[in-house]
Amino acid sequence: MKTQIPHRKSYVGLLTVALLAIGATAQSADRPALKEVYKNYFEVGMAINRSAATGTAGGANRNQEQVNSDVALVKEQFNHIVPENDMKWQLIHPREGADGYNFGPADAFVNFGLSNKMSIAGHTLVWHSQTPNWVFQGTNPPPATANASAPTPATANEAGTNTPAGGRRGRGFGGGFTGPRASREELLQRMRDHIHTVVGRYKGKIKSWDVVNEAIADGGGTNILRSSLWSEIIGPDFIAKAFQYAHEADPNAILRYNDYGLENPLKRQKLITLIKSLQAQKVPVHVIGSQAHVNVSTTFETMDQALTEMASLGLPIHITELDVNGAAGGLRGTGADVAANISATQGGLVDNVNQRLADAYAGLFRAFLKHRDSLKVVTFWGVNDAVSWRANGKPLLFDGNNQPKPAFDAVITEAKKAAKAR
Numbered sequence: 001m002k003t004q005i006p007h008r009k010s011y012v013g014l015l016t017v018a019l020l021a022i023g024a025t026a027q028s029a030d031r032p033a034l035k036e037v038y039k040n041y042f043e044v045g046m047a048i049n050r051s052a053a054t055g056t057a058g059g060a061n062r063n064q065e066q067v068n069s070d071v072a073l074v075k076e077q078f079n080h081i082v083p084e085n086d087m088k089w090q091l092i093h094p095r096e097g098a099d100g101y102n103f104g105p106a107d108a109f110v111n112f113g114l115s116n117k118m119s120i121a122g123h124t125l126v127w128h129s130q131t132p133n134w135v136f137q138g139t140n141p142p143p144a145t146a147n148a149s150a151p152t153p154a155t156a157n158e159a160g161t162n163t164p165a166g167g168r169r170g171r172g173f174g175g176g177f178t179g180p181r182a183s184r185e186e187l188l189q190r191m192r193d194h195i196h197t198v199v200g201r202y203k204g205k206i207k208s209w210d211v212v213n214e215a216i217a218d219g220g221g222t223n224i225l226r227s228s229l230w231s232e233i234i235g236p237d238f239i240a241k242a243f244q245y246a247h248e249a250d251p252n253a254i255l256r257y258n259d260y261g262l263e264n265p266l267k268r269q270k271l272i273t274l275i276k277s278l279q280a281q282k283v284p285v286h287v288i289g290s291q292a293h294v295n296v297s298t299t300f301e302t303m304d305q306a307l308t309e310m311a312s313l314g315l316p317i318h319i320t321e322l323d324v325n326g327a328a329g330g331l332r333g334t335g336a337d338v339a340a341n342i343s344a345t346q347g348g349l350v351d352n353v354n355q356r357l358a359d360a361y362a363g364l365f366r367a368f369l370k371h372r373d374s375l376k377v378v379t380f381w382g383v384n385d386a387v388s389w390r391a392n393g394k395p396l397l398f399d400g401n402n403q404p405k406p407a408f409d410a411v412i413t414e415a416k417k418a419a420k421a422r
């Protein structure tokens with residue numbers, strides 16, 4: 001027996017080493033990293049959820065082993081991160097007042113980025129969605145001209161164009177907000193306090209901020225801005241004010257206007273009108289953030305055209321929320337609304353989804369590379385299909401086991417082709 005013990009020990013030891021080696025191979029293999037192959041062109045980022053940023057299971061139905069694997073993949077492949085949810089007003093500032101903030105998860109996110117030497121984007125300061133009711137509630141009955149009695153602007157979204165759940169004012173208002181509204185001054189003061197506190201806290205750490213998110217009305221029509229409590233209470237200059245406050249809070253931060261559906265020429269035209277008007281007013285808007293929640297039918301030509309027109313504004317561009325919906329129900333559009341997401345991920349996956357996804361990603365990255373002079377960051381909206389907001393559309397480069405899909409190889413190949421052509 002005595003002789004068997006060391007033998008067994010060394011056998012176990014060997015087995016452990018072997019398993020570790022296999023584990024390491026399965027995790028990282030010899031595959032290239034996106035951040036490496038694109039390093040001469042642009043940063044490659046991803047939206048990280050709370051589980052991965054804190055390294056703890058809990059959210060997104062991932063167990064601890066899966067979270068560890070997600071974290072390893074993030075570190076292996078990306079050099080830029082954005083928080084998927086934890087800096088949204090509802091989460092970082094759920095209650096009124098100086099002690100109404102919840103900085104824990106956001107701090108963990110920033111520390112993750114800093115300790116892994118990633119550049120960090122913040123998301124998002126002013127949005128029609130995910131903003132608590134108290135923000136818009138009046139403490140005093142406001143002057144009649146500035147709020148509740150204002151006529152409904154003709155900018156309300158048309159049915160089916162991205163109308164948020166809970167009415168045209170957007171998700172996150174609980175649908176039950178009926179009391180007096182804040183006055184313009186009151187709301188501007190809350191916006192300023194929020195922006196100064198959040199941007200100020202991460203000054204010098206967060207490099208770029210989504211200052212205003214999704215303010216443009218969908219589709220064609222004459223209305224540039226969507227109707228929201230921000231636009232109704234403050235007026236259209238809520239956008240300029242938000243940028244001004246963010247610039248005051250951190251003069252070195254790169255300030256982005258962020259929106260989706262800019263592959264649609266009609267919506268893109270509205271973006272161009274909006275940005276030109278902000279530029280004419282010398283508003284400190286520094287980057288166009290184009291979300292790019294696209295689908296497998298989106299071509300090189302479509303993205304090339306979108307980037308060409310956006311670049312004409314003279315600002316750098318960041319692709320901020322890239323994913324390619326592979327669900328049949330998603331072929332109709334490039335919207336980003338959570339309420340519309342159910343239908344966008346119905347109907348099963350398109351035929352040959354892996355090949356179609358790879359082809360679409362190849363075309364998109366060819367366009368990104370063509371516009372490398374304007375494009376500074378490309379950020380995927382999630383690390384893998386399992387944690388994606390659009391999981392049913394299997395829209396990312398890695399599957400739920402963090403294995404690369406053919407689309408990953410296609411994206412790597414485009415970088416290698418570009419390097420050869422230099």
Ligand code: 9MR
Pocket residue numbers: 084085088130260291321336337338389
């Ligand atoms: O991916 C995000 C999802 O987890 C949230 O439930 C949802 C609502 O906050 O927001 C998703 O991210 C959105 C992003 O913040 C803004 N652009 C559209 C994205 C997809 O809906």
